[in-house]
């Protein structure tokens with residue numbers, strides 16, 4: 115085992131952060147660029163179960179002192195981390211685009227979002243409010259206070275390698291918790307940089323640990339250890355449910371963000387340009403690899419054919435290529451496994467009788483990568499698997515509806531409930547949809563994906579479980595309430 119305090123980006127392999135030390139174990143794993151399989155981003159140390167236990171023990175040792183730091187101390191650290199992230203947006207954006215495959219502008223945008231999240235929660239650390247109430251008994255006063263939960267395990271997905279870790283880490287630290295981050299194996303690079311930024315910003319040892327490697331090893335320890343008091347997870351429904359079942363055995367607080375099958379309703383009275391832009395962006399940007407992606411386009415009769423023709427035209431203008439190439443609109447699919455899943459659903463859709471009007475082709479480019487052209491199915495029905503299961507790729511389907519009422523019913527006809535969108539110029543129908551869409555987030559004349567960083571994020575039904583993430587509502591998950599009674603007679 116090698117341990118050192120001067121880990122730099124140029125030293126290899128990139129190590130895990132445990133109790134303030136950079137620790138590399140014997141086993142390594144590689145980070146490969148999905149735009150160019152010959153481009154190896156780096157070797158990363160695989161954390162093992164023992165190291166996970168060490169990180170948990172260190173976090174528990176660090177917790178009492180960290181929980182009693184002043185809000186100003188925590189705000190200063192979060193603000194410094196945010197400043198560094200924003201100052202390094204180009205370089206971190208390149209790393210993100212290289213390891214995940216979203217385009218460079220998208221990647222830089224994500225880095226900026228991560229920086230802003232740290233700044234936002236630096237402010238929130240100073241705004242932890244309580245309540246004071248009179249008791250029903252004489253001479254007794256009641257205080258309702260928020261306290262940190264303890265040690266929080268964060269399990270994050272590959273599709274937002276810096277923003278999702280940021281929106282879990284920043285509130286956790288702001289409210290005085292210790293954190294153990296287990297990033298997705300496909301994208302250790304941004305997580306590692308984030309860990310280094312947090313150390314440099316002045317976080318004491320043990321308050322934040324980074325464990326890179328296999329979910330089945332590290333996730334198992336984090337979800338079953340009594341030394342972890344809460345788990346926030348973003349990923350698939352199947353994994354999320356396993357995490358929750360395990361975590362509840364030791365009484366952990368749980369927050370899950372899982373799949374989506376988000377509808378975008380396009381009504382006859384929609385502004386066609388706005389609707390096509392919302393659909394193209396929502397369905398295909400970030401290669402469709404967003405749980406907020408608009409994967410079901412529910413279109414009423416009067417605009418159906420015009421909408422499909424205009425969207426196909428727009429899709430043909432989207433350049434699919436290396437994520438770092440100027441002019442690329444859609445980067446590669448993240449991995450061979452994800453590509454296989456996308457291709458499998460493209461086959462399933464055709465077998466189910468849907469019409470593949472454009473895309474869905476494996477593309478070869480100058481570099482060898484997982485390039486797939488954005489695909490659109492038409493003549494689909496709500497019961498088809500392509501309209502019920504999350505594909506998580508650049509694949510969308512159009513469902514025809516006769517009117518608004520049918521469109522709304524179709525929009526809600528899904529086990530998921532993350533985001534729902536509508537394109538219309540009718541104030542009345544927009545307002546009705548905002549009230550009646552069964553989703554945690556509703557968008558009018560906007561894509562279902564691409565949300566602000568300072569307001570609650572999350573869904574209903576099978577999409578989410580537990581309190582909301584982001585904005586000041588994040589306080590619900592990352593704090594626990596204490597009701598204090600005091601007699602002063």
Ligand code: UN1
Nearest residue numbers: 371404405406563564565
């Ligand atoms: C966005 O649409 O801006 O995994 C964010 C996901 C979501 C984040 C989407 N948790 O795709």
